[in-house]
Amino acid sequence: MILPREISSAAAARRSLLADLLVAIALTLLALQLAAGVGVVGLVALVVLIALATSIAVEAAMRRRSRRKGA
């Protein structure tokens, strides 16, 4: 199958999401394979999730603050 060279920005976003999803699944399988048990995997995943949520929240707050300063 040949993918079209000229694609819309929405299609590009979908493609990148699909690629990221595949990488995430591969990482998950690797983690489940290598870890001593599902408990450790879950605990690490929970910590990563909390860290990511914090970083997203901090970033959003900073963006909001810079927008307010710009206004």
Add this chain to the structure above:
Amino acid sequence: MPPARPERSRAQISLRRRVRRILLLASIACLVPAGVSYVSAMSEKHNVGLGVSSVEWLRQNGGGALVSQIETWYYTLTAPEKGGPALSSLPQVGVKAARGSGRPGSQPGYRPPRVRPIIHPALPGEGVWKPAAAGAGPQPPVLLTTFRSDPEYPQFVAGVAWIDSSRTQLSYVPGLAEPPPPLAHRGPSEIPGARRKEVVATFNGGFPLETSNAGLIYRGRVKEAMVDGIATIVEYRDGRVDVVRWHQGPSAPANVWFAKQNLPPIIYEGSLNPNLSDGPEWGETVNNAVRVWRSGLGIDRRGNLIYAAANYQTVESLAKILQRAGAVRALELDINEDWTSFISYRKPGAIDPSNLLPDMLRPASRYLTPDERDFFAVYLRQGEGW
């Protein structure tokens, strides 16, 4: 101005966001199997709190080393300081010795000598054996005592029970979750109703198989391959019990009814194990020098069982308690306040249960309802009456 710099900056942000998105998706995907396992484990029958069950789930699912490390840090930080005010009394254990309520014409048999106090002057009743049950006659099957076990920590009190093997029969009772399935003839995971009139004591059964890396024979069949060199509580088919260092290979010898292993022996042929410090042979647990609730089981020169438990013990101090109480061979059983229990029943029918020490966390009714952990029940032998 060439647009190179803003484009590169946008590309960098995009890459960072993609990495974050990948990690986010991977974390969510990882949480799915973990969540399914956790919810299914928590929805099973439990008689401990959610916190303890969650820690146990983590321990059983690859987090044993992590849990042990966190526990070691916690107990090290909260370790008691040496010294402190002396105690003026010991917790009351057992009942007053009653005369003449045993079998008609029975002669008083062997009774262990008083446990010699370590700290002087001795407190009233220190090291003096008392019957665990009322109306147990001149030869009570279970005797209890307490004594201060460490001169450097004069507030530590050890509880010890002596079990007359000639009058009692030891039974291994599997818990709801330990040993893990599959297990034929698991039973009710509590003192069976039909045997409650004979039960005189119950006590905790040792580390889970996963953390002890040791073996189990149940009803003459191997549940988990036995490991040579490991301390083992054995009951033979003729009803005799022993605490031995296992040397019979991975399978079940024909004369063994049950055998539960737990770590290397802490006392062997009268002497403390010279290697009571840490090493992989001590299982996936907190550091041996950490002061925590610990329990152990030994056997005296006459083949009677001796159980000991106390808070703030190292493996070495537990071994010294058992040795002082008369054990010539002994192993460590469970540690931590959530798992350490010795319960005696003051009246026939498992009535009036009583913990060996008043500060034992689990209720004295623990083994009257299904428990997730395995335990030992001590019954009067056939023909033996209260």
